[in-house]
Amino acid sequence: MTMRLSRRVSRVSLSANAAAKATATALREAGQDIIDLTTGEPDFDTPEHIKQAAYAAIESGQTKYTPTPGIRALRLAVQQKLAQENGLPYQLSAICIANGAKQVIFNAFAATLDPGDEVLLPAPYWPTFPDSVRFNEGTPVFIESSLAQGCKLTAERLEAFITANTRWLVLNSPGNPSGAIYDQAELESLASVLRRFPNVLILLDELYEHIRFDDQPPIGLLNVAPDLIERTLVVGGVSKTYAMTGWRVGFGAGPETLINAMSVVQSQSTSGASSIGQAAALAAFQGGLAFLPNQVKAYRARRDLLVNVLSAVDGLEVLVPQGGFFVFVCCRGLLGRYCPDGRLVTSDSDVVEYLLEAGVAGVAGNAYGLSPWVRFSIATATHDVEEASKRIANACAALTRSSV
Template sequence: MTTNISLSRRVQRVRLSPNAAASARASALAAQGRDIISLTTGEPDFDTPEPIKQAAIAALARGETKYTPTAGTAQLRRAIAAKYRHENGLEYTPQQIIASNGGKQVIYNALAATLDAGDEVIVPAPYWPSFPDIVRVNDGTPVIVPVGQEQGFKLTPEVLEAVITQRTRWLVLNTPGNPSGAVYSQAELAALAAVLRRHPQVLVLLDELYEHIWFTPEAPAHWLAVAPDLKERTLLVNGVSKTYAMTGWRIGWGAGPQELITAMAVIQSQASSGPNSVGQAAAAAALESADQSFVRTARSAYARRARLVTEAINAVPGLRLLPPEGSFFAFVHCGALIGHLRPDGRVIASEGELVEWLLEAEGVAAVDGASYGLSPYLRISTATSDEVLADATARIARAIAALRSPASASAALAETETAG
């Protein structure tokens, strides 16, 4: 006997995360014995620092194993408020902060609390794939704005002005960017702020999960240092996953206007309740520690890896990589290779087929640029060792070298016909 389950329109509007799907496929091939290098997932290869783990153990020993307040423990929210005060010069009360099960839930809460059917959210592409899908699942309309390599993967004020309508409710900003590695300058942020001041209905969702992973000569300017008058229209989204190598602890947070944070807590109360107690204790310890040397050490390693990958990729004919200024990704332009032929004669008709070829030929797993809203690109994660990245980029170079351009293939065919 079978049961027909009628799925909602809501779930049919979204898809499984392409990052998760690519990672799962790479893992399945590795389990079959294939020699696979997976560069799909944005996850630090470092272990969580020992003092943070010890803080979690101490919390367990104190019996901190019960339900937590919906918006997060008082200790964690005070630690987040102190972080903003000391690092960013921003004042937030604990009531203006919500802790959630990762940054993704913060974003979901915010959009669930503010969107009605037909409301628009401006999402520059390339984007983190969850942004447009979280908009869709909450009945909103993502307005995708392509900003390619020629624009440094950054939204310009002219383009922003052109896409704002009366239905626009949010602008998503992500700096340093995933997947592009782009970092907005102070002048670029100021120009966007000038546009937003003319459109008071538009809120700003600032994804700064990679806040501490930057490779510019100086720390990037903060949005609210550039436009402090927009604080009451801005939601800051951050967490401990990238900065402190705590992806599995699932602790993120939002800081913003109290009315918005209260509404987000209502949504969270019905979706998941408060985040786990031990993870919050560990996150608070990470933020409160006087020793932040791990953050600097990790940033130095990510910067070195970005340089290594940029040099290696730009040495491969047909690939172009704008040097990342932050995060731990490389968003590689591969348009010159579309139309090339594999050794078996099959045409590489899209970046998805190029990604498939890298996996098939050399066991390198990447993600196609279309999953991030912009073609023709591919994304690779640089959050792994120098040795693995050197091996991976050498494999990519070999796979690309095995391809034939349409012109060379035609010339070879003509030569064969002439000889015949």
């Protein structure tokens, strides 16, 4: 029998990132020496006090269904975090918990999009954004940026892409894959455009907010434009900051009507997030961030290492990431060159394939809506980043301008 699948599911695909990782893993399992720089999760373990809270939750019988918008204690902790760290005042009813930030985003699109609704996605973007939009009947509209713009959306570009059908603008800062962080002036100019289009909702994905390499105090869109809070959904979580990707806990804060509708969506898909995951996330928020500076220091050292080596490679242009744990590299200069076996390099996929043969796995920029670029993760052991940077440099140097 041929299985007939829904139109909805045929609009989306498994993430390119997962595919790149699967290829790297398969090659490693087959005995090849591959350094995997595809990973989108911290190489650090979840801090011990968080694990202990999870064990305690199990022991004390916190093993039952939870309320769909999340356990009250965790929502209170998120409310407090948003007030203290981000200077954002939210009622408890404006906060929801879900199975990761990914589900918060999915719920938001499911709750608001109808066919024809457009979602503005500055490119490069995290690939789930367009697929989540498509799955929920909306139309992703891509706004490409460039190295010269630091891979950031500008006010002029934003204005040029807003139409009567625009429902959402998605802003992800620090960005995956770019590592770009919007500064105060950039946020102010985006806000001044958004004020003129009051029907546009704003999704702020701040999942990487604590992983930043400058010493500036963090500033978000709602700090420079508090008046936009009525139509903004702030999305955050514990995955990246607390090395808790597998626990599946994220949060959203936004207008109550939206949060309530998102809860309805969630109540008919997964119900409340795991009781144990939420107990662990509560301990994460309550336990503070004392462990973090060492991790950020390690990410920063790896970033510096990779950026320094790759910046000196003929054919590569590196966007120096200000946060997050990826280094995004433009490889336009390698196109038109020949591999030692005579193959012509014509795209970022070719570059990724060639680097894989040289023992380094990255992800082609086309997965993030910007070509020809490659994303390398620095969420992996420092000695691996060091060895990978040498392999990339050597492989690029072995490309020639004419076939032999």
